[in-house]
Amino acid sequence: MSRNGKAPPLPAALARAAVDSIADAVVIVGADGGVVHLNPAAEELFGRSRERAVDLPVRALPGGAQLAILSERVRVSQESQSIDYPSPQDPGIAVSVEAGPLLDGPACVGTVIVLRVPRASERALDFEALAAGLAHEIRNPLAGLQGSAELLAREAEGPAREYAAVIAREAKRVDGLVRELLDLARPAALQTGPVDLHDVVGDVLVLARGIPGAEKVTFVERYDPSLPKLHGDAEKLTQVMLNLVRNALDAVAGRAGAQVVLETAASSLRLRSASGRTRPLARISVQDNGPGIAEAMLPRLFTPFATSKPHGTGLGLAVSRRIVEAHGGRIEVKNRAAGGAEANVYVPLDV
Numbered sequence: 001m002s003r004n005g006k007a008p009p010l011p012a013a014l015a016r017a018a019v020d021s022i023a024d025a026v027v028i029v030g031a032d033g034g035v036v037h038l039n040p041a042a043e044e045l046f047g048r049s050r051e052r053a054v055d056l057p058v059r060a061l062p063g064g065a066q067l068a069i070l071s072e073r074v075r076v077s078q079e080s081q082s083i084d085y086p087s088p089q090d091p092g093i094a095v096s097v098e099a100g101p102l103l104d105g106p107a108c109v110g111t112v113i114v115l116r117v118p119r120a121s122e123r124a125l126d127f128e129a130l131a132a133g134l135a136h137e138i139r140n141p142l143a144g145l146q147g148s149a150e151l152l153a154r155e156a157e158g159p160a161r162e163y164a165a166v167i168a169r170e171a172k173r174v175d176g177l178v179r180e181l182l183d184l185a186r187p188a189a190l191q192t193g194p195v196d197l198h199d200v201v202g203d204v205l206v207l208a209r210g211i212p213g214a215e216k217v218t219f220v221e222r223y224d225p226s227l228p229k230l231h232g233d234a235e236k237l238t239q240v241m242l243n244l245v246r247n248a249l250d251a252v253a254g255r256a257g258a259q260v261v262l263e264t265a266a267s268s269l270r271l272r273s274a275s276g277r278t279r280p281l282a283r284i285s286v287q288d289n290g291p292g293i294a295e296a297m298l299p300r301l302f303t304p305f306a307t308s309k310p311h312g313t314g315l316g317l318a319v320s321r322r323i324v325e326a327h328g329g330r331i332e333v334k335n336r337a338a339g340g341a342e343a344n345v346y347v348p349l350d351v
Contacts, residue, residue: 025115028102029058029071036110045095045115046088058113062088065192066326067097069231071111073328073348074099076279078108083326086189087117094118138178146171180315190233190326197284197347198223200234201262204241208260211246213253222263227282230349236323237347240331243316244286244343251290251341261287267346281329281346289340293333301333 016037019026025042029035035058038050046053046061053061059068066085074081080100087093095115102110149168156164201223208214245260252258267283293301304318317333324331329347336342 022114025117027058027061027067027113027115028110029067029113030110031075031108033057033059033068033071035061042115045117063091063189066190067099067113069190069192069328070097070099071113074101074111075108078103085115091189138174142171142175142178146175177315180319190236192231192233194229195232195234195237196229197227197237197264197282198225200237200241201264201284203238204245205262207242208245208249211249214249217249217252217258217260220259220261222261224265227264227266228349230282230347232327232347233323237327240320240323240345241284241286243320244345247316247343248286248288248290248341251288255290257289259289261285263287266349269346280349282349284345284347285342287336287340287342292335292339293341298334 019028019037020039022039023041025045026037026039027035027042028037034055035053038046038048038053043049043053048061057064057068058071059065061067063086066083070081070083078101080098082096082098084094085097087095095117097113097115099111099113101108102112146168149164149171153161153164153168201221205219205221208219245262248260252260263283263285265283265285267281269281269283302317302321304315317331321331324345324347327347329345331343331345333341333343
């Protein structure tokens with residue numbers, strides 16, 4: 001102890017040795033988004049030596065795009081945040097990531113990211129890993145079954161042809177379920193870049209108009225052209241919005257005057273951290289004039305396999321929420337006071 005009762009500052013060499021002795025992977029990121037330090041566990045996880053990684057942008061690490069987004073959020077908010085992240089060595093394994101601000105007095109000079117890979121014993125009863133493995137194994141024989149049934153349907157005659165067509169159709173439906181299960185079981189790995197939300201919504205509308213029954217539905221578009229581009233995964237956001245539009249089309253099927261509204265705007269809501277800092281949000285909304293959602297279903301909408309649809313899987317909204325949360329956003333679904341349902345996706349504009 002010093003004479004004033006305070007502990008002397010930790011020497012830089014000893015501080016680095018302490019970081020390097022941590023069993024979990026540690027990445028220190030500077031305020032400019034560049035890698036300042038990797039400990040040996042991080043070198044092993046990313047397959048990069050410290051010398052090769054230092055001064056590169058953190059997004060240059062394998063799978064580093066999400067780490068870059070997380071690091072910037074923490075730097076701006078100066079609040080710790082956490083995500084699940086697909087392991088660079090095995091995307092089927094979820095790595096638990098904690099990031100906190102690196103403070104020098106009142107100034108935030110970077111972020112410290114700690115990545116914890118589950119040990120083999122911890123993964124033994126991991127439902128997500130089990131589901132991903134099972135879904136992967138099912139897809140291989142299922143593809144053979146579907147292909148054989150389609151060939152048989154083309155060559156057979158009479159009742160055998162009809163039965164083969166049923167087998168092929170049901171195999172295709174099961175394959176869709178397996179793909180959704182895989183999406184839910186593994187972390188939402190983002191391929192990020194600049195995204196124009198109106199390009200996403202435009203692509204979704206093109207796809208939606210090809211869905212059977214959509215020709216009887218009026219699509220209304222209400223867009224805010226002043227919305228800037230955001231940083232995200234255009235393909236994943238398209239998947240989310242297409243799922244919401246499909247739900248809306250199911251809700252209005254067979255109704256007179258069926259209508260689906262797509263709307264974009266700068267949200268009046270803002271994400272607020274414990275420090276009081278806020279971030280602006282874009283809102284993408286899908287509204288329908290269907291019968292609305294049963295009150296008993298509202299609390300279970302994002303629960304896997306919970307569905308009120310006769311042929312639904314109950315996985316679409318669960319997968320969508322995972323994707324939106326990986327973007328640092330939120331999703332909500334509610335009944336409208338005027339009738340029908342409304343789904344809103346909120347995505348940060350400053351990520």
